[in-house]
Amino acid sequence: MTRQFPRATLIALVTFLLGTGVYYLTSLETSLGLDTLFQLRGVRPPPPEVVVVAMDEESETRLGVGQDLTRWRSYHAKLIQELQRQGAALVVFDLQFITPHIGQDSTLASAMKSAGNVLIADCLQKINSDDKEFSGREECSERHNALTAEEENGQTQQPGEQGVLLMHKIRPAAILARTALDHAPFSLPNDAGNPTIRAVWPFLDMFKESPTLPVLAWLYYLQDKGVLEGVIQSDRPFSTWLTKQRKQCFSDEQKNLDILPSPSDLEITFNTLICHEDGQYLDYYGPPQTFKMVSYSDVYQGKVSDLEGKVVFIGKSNRKFSPGKTDVFQTPFTDTRSGRMSGVEIMATEFSNFLEDRFIRPPFPAVLVILFFGLAVALVLTQFAGLSGIVASLALFGAYTGMALWGFSRSGLWLPIAVPLIQLPLSWLMSLLWSRWDLLDERKRILAFVRQVFPQWLPYISASPGEWYPDKGAIEPKSEQDVNGLCLATDIEGYTSVAAQHTPREMWALLNDYYQVLGYPVSSNNGIIADITGDAMMAVWMDATKTTQRLSACFAALEMELAVDKFNEATVTGRLPTRIGLHEGDMTLGRIEAGEGSYYRAIGDTINTASRIQGVNKYLGTRILASAAISTGITNVIYRPVGAFRLVGRTEPLELVEIVGMSADIKKIQFDLHQQFALGLNAFRLGLWDKAETIFQTVLDNYGQDGPSEFFLEFMASFQGNPPPGWEGIVTLQAK
Incomplete structure (x- = not known):
């Protein structure tokens, strides 16, 4: 010891x-650490008092406003009146009403004044001190793009060294600022180097200790519930009161804070918040849309009826995953399936953390x-x-x-x-x-003992401890392994014509970028890239349950499809549309000796079949095809059967399915198309080709282009609309 x-x-x-x-x-x-704790903990219920009214895609269509936030203003007055009618406790807009709108502002201001419980946001603009480049949220008025503008409309962060970002605050239009209950900025500390939002600022000390909007919402909600009675004495807006208290914390007047002694813990909470807190780590409740979220148009049209006593946060929020949207952020819960979280949801999260007195x-x-x-x-x-x-x-x-x-x-x-x-x-x-x-x-001690007592044994003792027992040599490991797994095969459509138009160096750079894009979905879904040859890639899944392997491979294939689409939109060298095939079965993973080198490969009929399946895509006009067994037992993935095919080189037919997408992303119109197609496919397989032709043609007339329907119509036309003798409902392909 x-x-x-x-x-x-x-x-x-x-x-x-x-x-x-x-x-x-x-x-x-x-x-890594904090995000892992969130993932291990999972979702926890948010406070029932909080509701997010989403200015979502459905509302854009119903109200005809598009993505221009300024066009929504004409609808806000009626929305506030509807929330007032239902008895909402507090209404918080994650919007900046900066530019005056003649003919709309008076109506909106009247609704705010009548409700008496509406909070709105100030605007924060960033200014590069070198080139005077401005950036801010969508409703920041362009007429404020000047350093002197803030002298009459707000406060400006003082200039520092060259190259730093200055920030200034712009208040809402005067008539709206006067009639709103209060207003304050809301800013999130994200940047390119640290894009994930984990912490927030309750106060913006760069703007003379200004509080942020979630802090105001929390105090006004406590005031509405009567909790602040006997705790805080103030006849001024809380934004002014909080600013004064914050300034006193950094002066000799701290003892004069306008907080009265109270038997509750609120006094300690307020003193901690005002005088000690800087940044706070948010305790997220889950991925986007964990809060109760209702569509703006539904509330506007009176279709939502349970908002009494709720704190309603209103802001831009896309309820369907859609890349390229603004005002969305990464959080510890967001991923490629959930999409990013809207700013209004993060604001609701901060408010809820204050309400529960629970930050990280x-x-x-x-x-x-x-x-x-x-x-x-x-x-x-x-x-x-x-x-x-x-x-x-x-x-x-x-x-x-x-x-x-x-x-x-x-x-x-x-x-x-x-x-x-x-x-x-x-x-x-x-x-x-x-x-x-x-x-x-x-x-050393043993050797010294042997040297002194048994010198005749010294030649038989190795100097290396690893060779004490030379007769027990290491067993040569096997160079191959038989496994039952799942193979994903890809191929580039039209690769030969693309390659013919570019130099080998250009194609090398293009394929290098392409395979980085293609490889990430495999590794992120626990797959292994087994081979890359020219324009084809093989990936395998093994050592997991069949359901896990199937689900992971389907996720990887769908993510590949999205990633390749984005890649093709961005590339200027050449588009590389990609077909994908999935099949499972026995395979051998091993090292093949060739000359003086060795190569690790996946070998077997499973590999060849997966490659043949991906080739069927060019006949059916599809992107992802799989053998029917892949669809067994998987959830969250939508697929449709596309028939039985006898592939080149195989005597046994194979049932194939098209992997369509994630359940949350599929629209009702696609389900209807799949149901109609299934009826046509059944008639086709039974030999009722007249009926099948009518159904497939109806699918095309009603839903537009559909590759499998077009394929079966052409196939039946090649036989003059009559099944060949001995028809078994199987399509035999003559080429890859």
């Missing part, structure tokens, strides 16, 4: 220094946690040698992670988990190096 404690101390010190450096010098703990906070200084974890792991490793120590330390890390997750889920307490995960292998390495040192030291 006397010898082990110094070792444990040294291991703990080294891992503590490394962990502290990683924690303070990188964003790893937030980008560390219970202890991170350095203490890192120190004690490193010491605990070091003591375990010095008490248990070798594999036993590693297993015991893993159990310790598992218990610590479970405790961190419990505290995070229960109260939003944030213990670091990414840094301890780095400390763990470093502790193992140092422990193993010490074990190796001890082993070599022991070997």
Whole structure:
């Protein structure tokens, strides 16, 4: 024990220094640790008092306003009146009403004044001090694009060094600012280097300690509920009152805060918020649309009837995933399937965190946690040698992670988990190096003993510990592995003609970018790229349940389809439309020796069949085809059967399905098309070709282009509309 404690101390010190450096010098703990805690915890219910009214795609169509936010203003007055009629507690607009609209502002101002509970947003504009380039949200008036404009309309962050971003605040149009309950800015700290929104500012000290809109909404809601009675004394708008209190916190007048003694904890909460809080980490409730979200047009038309006592946040929010939209942000819960989160949802999240008094906070200084974890792991490793120590330390890390997750889920307490995960292998390495040192030291003593007592045995003892037992050589590992898995095959349509128009160097650069785009969906969905040859790629999934493999491969194929579309829109060298085929079965993964080199490949009929299936796409006009077995047991993916085919080189027919998309992305019109097509396919297979022809033609007339319907019409026409003798409902393809 006397010898082990110094070792444990040294291991703990080294891992503590490394962990502290990683924690303070990188964003790893937030980008990996905090996001992992959110994913492990999952969704938690948001407060029922909060509702988001989404200015969504459906409302754009119904109201005929498009994406121009200024065209919505004529509808806001009636919306406020409807919310007032239902008894909403508070109405918060995540919009800036900057440019005056003659003929609309008076009506809107009248509705705001009558309701008496409407909060609106100030505008923040960023100004590059070098080239005077301006950027701001959509409703920031262009006439404010000047440094002097803020002298009459707001406050300006003072210029600093060249190249910095200055910011100024623009208040709403005067008539609206007067009739609204209050107004304040709302800004999110995102940038290209750190695009994920994890923290917010309750106050913008750069604008003379101005509070932000969620803070105002929280105070006005507490006031509406009578909670502030006897706690805060103020006859001024809360935006003015909060600014004054914040300034007093940084002066000698802090003792004069207008907060009265109260038996509740609100006094402590307010003092902490006003005088001590800077940035706060948001406790997100889940992915986009976790809050109750209703369409703007539904509320406007009186179709929503349960808004009494609710805090209603109104803002731009796309309820369907659509790339390229503005005012959307990454959060720890957003991904390629959920899309990004709208700014109004983040505002509602911050308000809800205030309402629950629950932001993400560390219970202890991170350095203490890192120190004690490193010491605990070091003591375990010095008490248990070798594999036993590693297993015991893993159990310790598992218990610590479970405790961190419990505290995070229960109260939003944030213990670091990414840094301890780095400390763990470093502790193992140092422990193993010490074990190796001890082993070599022991070997020296053995050799010294043999040299003195049995010198005749010395020639038979190797100098290397790895060769103590030379008769027990390592077993040569197998160079191949038989597996049952799933193969995804891709091919570029029209690749030969594209290649003929460009130099080899241009095609190399194009394919290099293309395969990076194509490869990411495979790796992100736990697949393995087994081969890339020319314009074709093979990927495989194995070592998982069939359902998991099928779902992962379908997700990868759909993400590939989207990624290739974006790639083709962006490239100027040449478009590379891609066909995809999926099939599962037995295959062999192995190393093939060729001359002096060796190559790792996936081999077998499964690979060939997947390639043949992707080739059927060019006949059917589809993008993703799979053998019917792939669709068994999967959820969240929409597919449709497209018939039985006898592929080139195969005698047995194969039922194929088209992978159409994710359940949430499929519209009703596509379901109707699939149902009509299924009726036509059934008639085709039964030999009722007159009926099938009528149905397929109806599909094209009603729904426009549909590749499979066009294929079967052409196929039947080639036989003059009559099934050949011995018809079995199987289409035999004569070429790849």
